[in-house]
Amino acid sequence: MIVLPLGGVAQSEKGKGLRLQILMQYVLDRAFKGELYLLSQFENRRSDNMANKTEGVKILVQDVMRTTLREPYGEDVILDVFKAIKSNPDFTRRYTELSDDLRDWVVNNWIGKYTKDLVGMKSLRQVKAPGGYFISSYKKLGH
Numbered sequence: 763m764i765v766l767p768l769g770g771v772a773q774s775e776k777g778k779g780l781r782l783q784i785l786m787q788y789v790l791d792r793a794f795k796g797e798l799y800l801l802s803q804f805e806n807r808r809s810d811n812m813a814n815k816t817e818g819v820k821i822l823v824q825d826v827m828r829t830t831l832r833e834p835y836g837e838d839v840i841l842d843v844f845k846a847i848k849s850n851p852d853f854t855r856r857y858t859e860l861s862d863d864l865r866d867w868v869v870n871n872w873i874g875k876y877t878k879d880l881v882g883m884k885s886l887r888q889v890k891a892p893g894g895y896f897i898s899s900y901k902k903l904g905h
Contacts, residue, residue: 815864816872822856823876835881837902840874844895870897878903
């Protein structure tokens with residue numbers, strides 16, 4: 763079995779005209795016969811890309827929860843994470859750096875998602891947040 767990343771062929775042979783057409787026909791014939799598997803690098807990169815970009819958000823949430831929050835977590839655990847970020851200068855600095863790279867709304871949404879995933883709770887309802895904690899609303903969580 764031959765495994766060939768399709769993007770790699772097209773990129774390395776780019777601009778070679780007939781040679782590329784012949785190569786692609788060979789690749790497609792082999793793939794059709796089951797002797798070659800074409801991998802779409804774009805799809806792999808696209809799904810991994812956002813996870814890689816938000817890895818810093820996940821680490822921030824883990825650090826906040828590990829150092830400031832205790833189980834059992836209440837339904838306002840997402841708000842509690844934001845309060846902890848706001849009250850700790852190091853967490854605030856990290857939040858600001860992430861927001862500069864990704865935008866506030868992206869960081870805020872991922873903080874909510876990672877918090878929900880880490881505590882293993884489900885979303886109950888969206889509620890208005892009190893002022894001063896980077897967000898205008900958040901989801902209450904429950905079992």
